[in-house]
Amino acid sequence: MKKLFYPAVFIPEEDGDFSIFFPDLPGCNTCGDTMDQSYEMAIEALGLVLAYMEDKKEAIPQASNPQDIKLEEGQFLVVIEFDMIAYKKRTESRAVKKTLTIPSWLNDAALEKNVNFSQVLQDALMEKLHIA
Numbered sequence: 001m002k003k004l005f006y007p008a009v010f011i012p013e014e015d016g017d018f019s020i021f022f023p024d025l026p027g028c029n030t031c032g033d034t035m036d037q038s039y040e041m042a043i044e045a046l047g048l049v050l051a052y053m054e055d056k057k058e059a060i061p062q063a064s065n066p067q068d069i070k071l072e073e074g075q076f077l078v079v080i081e082f083d084m085i086a087y088k089k090r091t092e093s094r095a096v097k098k099t100l101t102i103p104s105w106l107n108d109a110a111l112e113k114n115v116n117f118s119q120v121l122q123d124a125l126m127e128k129l130h131i132a
Helices: 035-055 084-091 104-112 117-128
Strands: 004-012 018-021 029-032 076-082
Touching (some): 004 035, 018 035, 029 035, 035 084
Antiparallel strands (some): 004 076
16 A cells, blocks of 8 residues: 545644544544644544554545545645555554475574574565565
């Protein structure tokens, strides 16, 4: 999944806080005390919803064209950039056990050099998948 860009509607509150919702993702709402915090909270809310949808094999909705979103007085639009791979790297640390088979001579040579098989596999997969 490439980077996604979703428009978020920011609503300034009387106390200086911001409420935020995503028109394309019903129920994806958050808030923040400052503009910086609100933007970060919007990324997190978007990540939670999109990761949940991906895990449940639900279709990820297409983002609306920002020009098509009608705003009420005082509201403003911020396009939130989201990178699912970066989000998962940051939030998912559970290990998954994999069983694999290699020739015994290769296993012996790797053991002799104290090779960390898990790290080699992770590095190779990230290189193969072009994940930095």
